[in-house]
Amino acid sequence: MTMGLVPNGAEAGGQSRQWLRHAALSAGAIIIVAPFVWAMAISIRPPEEIFTRGLQLLPHSLAIARNYGKALTQMPLLHFLANGLFVCAAILIGQLVVLLPCSYALAKLDFAGRKALFALVVVGLMVPATALSLPLFLLVSAAGLIDSYAGLVLPWTISCLGIFLLRQVFAKVPDEIVEAARLDGLGEIEILIRIMLPMALPAVGAFSIFSFVRHWNDLLWPSVVVRSLDKATPPYGVMLFQSEEAGSDYGALMAGTVIIALPMIIAFVAAHKRFIDGVSLGGARR
Incomplete structure (x- = not known):
């Protein structure tokens, strides 16, 4: 009888821990x-309902057309979105061009x-980006790249996180596969592109989301x-827009914030499975 009670107690304990985790x-x-x-919620409220007492998620009246229309017409929001897409894509392409051969070599x-x-790469992971702002600004200013797309892109084309993540993935590929490819006459770049990169696509996808x-x-x-x-x-x-145009129109500001977020x-929801797979793939060491 006692032995029959143990599994029930263990099962109850497991369920309790599961509930706590959830x-x-x-x-x-x-x-x-x-x-x-x-x-x-603020982005759909009229101005008179934004600063009210109490916490009311749903407004009494809607101002969706007013707030979102103002966000789209009183500032060049679509131009900002196009700039963000171009800058993020350019940074990601530059990072991949650098980190793929670096990760393979390491x-x-x-x-x-x-x-x-590799130790320097790990040290680079510990340095916050804000600490690099002043020296990077001095370099960009000396190069004459202030107020340019190049100034926004070039300082971030080297990613220690990307190099570390892809290096961990490449290190788990058996050396025998690489040696067999070399015996078949493939060069290192061909091995990287034709053999290593397809195996690392989930990790590349995860890093792309991080970068973007x-x-x-x-x-x-x-x-x-x-x-x-x-x-x-x-x-x-x-x-x-907040400092120059909107003033205290927080409804339009929140509408603009929602639009840029x-x-x-949407990209994360669409690619969340690949993101999780990529992080898991790069997490374990060989």
């Missing part, structure tokens, strides 16, 4: 999603200083190097 995850999800839900080539270079979200939401660097609305990215453009949300 509760913790649900609480975390609510904390993360709540600001965006509240921004959406994982599969034997050369002097390989371990030291990071630079799409970046406000600090554009505010440092951009001097005109013509080169403004979405967050910086909305900030200029939606592309990244």
Whole structure:
């Protein structure tokens, strides 16, 4: 009888832990999603209902056409979105051009200083991007790239995170596969493109989402190097709209914020499975 009670107790304990995990995850999800839900709620409110006592998610009257129409007409929001798409795509392409051969070399080539270079990559992961803003600004200014797309793109074409992630993926590919490809007459670039890259596509997809979200939401660097609305990215453009045009029209500001956030949300929802697979693929070491 006693032995028959043990599985029931273990099962009950497992269910309790599962409920606790679900509760913790649900609480975390609510904390993360709540600001965006509240921004959406403000974006459909008329001005007189934004600053009211109490927490009312749904407004008494809707001002969707007014707020979103103002966001789209009183500032060049579509131009900001086009700038953000171009800058993020250019940064990602530059990062992939750099990190793919670097990751392959660190994982599969034997050369002097390989371990030291990989240690520098790991150290680079620990340096916050904000700490690099001043030296990068001085370099960009000396190169005459202030208020240019090149100034927005070039400083971020080297990603320590991408090199580390892809290096971990390439390191798990058996050396026998690479040696067999070399015996077949393939060069290192051909091995990288034809053999290694297809195996690493989930990790490349995950890194692409990381990169796009990071630079799409970046406000600090554009505010440092951009001097005109013509080169403004979405967050910086909305900030200029707030300070120069909108005044206290928070409904239109939140509408603009929702519009610039939606592309990244849609992209993540569409590619979330590949994102999870890519992070899992690069997480374990060989």
